[in-house]
Amino acid sequence: MLGEVFASVLAAARAGSPWAFERLYADLAGQVTGYLRMQGAVEPDDLASEVFIGVFSGLPRFEGDEAGFRSWVFTIAHRRLLDERRRLAKTPHLTSDDVLESMPGDDVESDVLAGLEEGWVRQVCAELPSDQRAVVLLRVLGDxxxxxxxxxxxxxxxxxxxxxxxxxxxxxxxxTSQSVPPASGSEITGAR
Structure with a gap:
């Protein structure tokens, strides 16, 4: 979150300042991409790029504080996701399970463990009905x-x-009914 500097970063982005666009993007891109990925977007990174193109082109029309901005960005992400689902329903496509994702890195063991943990989280989220999954992801990832x-x-x-x-x-x-894969250095507990 940008906090006190949000208003000045937003004003600079509206004026076309590249550093301000980068700052807004860096603040939310990971969360938006994570939301889209966990919602089963076929190409979450590409879809996130589309979301931010919409965000940046719509900046002159946005009015509000940082919380309103986050909500507006996730509204655009949610709508782009629904558009993708409608478009894909009309044409044959590969599912996200069909797409092999590489995880390049220097530490193969860490990459494999991260992939296993992410795969487990995806599986658990995929078992929730879509409305429940969307609510949890918007509340947690979107904050x-x-x-x-x-x-x-x-x-x-x-x-x-x-x-x-x-x-x-x-x-x-x-x-509580299944074993949970170990989180990197932390223990997963029940509800908070």
Whole structure:
């Protein structure tokens, strides 16, 4: 989060300053890409690029604070994801399971362990109904409020709370009934 400098970075981006675009992108790109990846986007990096093209072209129309900006960015990401799903439903395509992702790095062991952990998280999230998965990912990866998620998804705040409650219950059951792969140096526990 940019905090106190958000307003000045936003103003500089609106004025066309490349460093400001980079700063806004760096602040949210990882979370947006993670959201798209966990939602099953076929090419999450490409889709995230499309999201930020939309964000940067729409900057003159955006009004609000940093929380509103995050919500606006994830609204664009959510809509781009829905557009991709509609487009792919009309044409044959490869699923994300069909696409081999390479994980280049200097430490092969770390790369393999990270891949196993990411694969397990993807599997667990994939087992949630799509609405529940979207709520959890927007709340956790997007760091958005319940009200913001409700607006993005076109649902009431109560419906979003219920979806979140069901998702967390389902995840808790899953975590306690199966062995959880070890997290890098940390222990995964139940609900907070």
């Amino acid at each position: 958005l409020s319940t009200e913001q998620v409700a607006e993005i998804m076109g649902k009431s705040t109560g419906a979003v709370k219920q979806l979140q409650r069901r998702a967390i219950t389902s995840l808790r059951v899953r975590l």
